Amino acid sequence: MRIITHTCPACGTIVAANELEDNRVMKCPGLDCQEVLHFEDLPENAREHFLENRDRYQI
């Protein structure tokens, strides 16, 4: 299963795509980081893959 992540450009915290997709727009979960992360920050092919296989990233 392809595991997709995104790295916050401000603090380096790595966030799994399922977390980004759940929130779409979210404050970076890094403590005291003010960066706003978007699901759209992921490359287009990663977003497409995730959305096509969305059920597999849910528990």
Added chain:
Amino acid sequence: MKGVLLSGGTGSRLRPITHTGPKQLVPVANKPVLEYAIEDLKEAGITEIGVILGNKGREEIQELLGDGSKYEVDITYIVQGNPLGLAHAAGCAQDFVGDDDFVMYLGDNILKSGVTELVESFEAGDYGAGIALQEVENPQAFGIADVDDQGNVTELIEKPDEPPTNLALIGMYVFSPAVFDAIDDLEPSWRGELEITDAIQALLEDDYEIDSHVVTGWWKDTGKPEDILEANRLVLEDTELNTAGVVEDGAETNGRIGLADSAVIKDGAVVRGPVSIAENTTVKSGTYIGPYTSIGANSTLEGIHIENSVVIGDSEITANGRIVDSLLGRKANVESAENHLPEGRRLVVGENSQLKL
């Protein structure tokens, strides 16, 4: 070599303690379980550590560990979110790990012997992975590894009816970056998770050699209250304890006692080690603290008899009774019901609490 420290999970077996915090921060001998893992990794020469965060306790864990500088390590946080399995957690760490090998350490586990020997054994060969094993008496209840004469793993079997060995996987692993290709090819198991044992099995099928290291000292998964008490006992037995605080004249102390420099054992109190008492805690007259007990910070004990127990901290325990084999959460207070009518116990008990009266 890097470290990946798993700190997710719901901690459901440790409720109600984990209603208000992650299980990895429950203290054993007055130190959060997670700190033992950081120390073990550092002792093995690993100073770049990725900490995997789940949905619970993200802020608390980051507040405790910070950027790692107080432990002289460098910490990167990796937010897994949904608990999609250990292999998913490892996969989330791929960008952090890069082309390095890495140790994967379950953050709610404590090992007497640390991970240095596991790492050295892995580095002595050309392995796709290394796994820590321990001999168990009931192998039917565990994931079991079969190994050849050289200690190389030949097969992993989950809870076998006829186990080929009594060597159980204990949740400590070393991986080469080859594991990421194996994870890419995995499918979720029947429970919807990417299983790390499936990834190791895939490495075996791709002809990678898998090292094994049999852990001889104790190992505890601290997932349940009784495990916390057992881990506390094991750590207090093995740890050097320093009495830095004040033991007043007239206090009776025996055995090894860890007493923080701002803690006080008052005249008329009795403490028998091994015991750990944290900062700003006062043990007043008429109190007995027995072996294998840890009392957290900012607590007051008066008149109570307590042994083989863990008090997490910020507690007032002033009842005139006996507490044994108990785990008390932060800010839990135990007072006397004497002079209250009608006679009887008065409880304010949270969801999932367990009382034996």
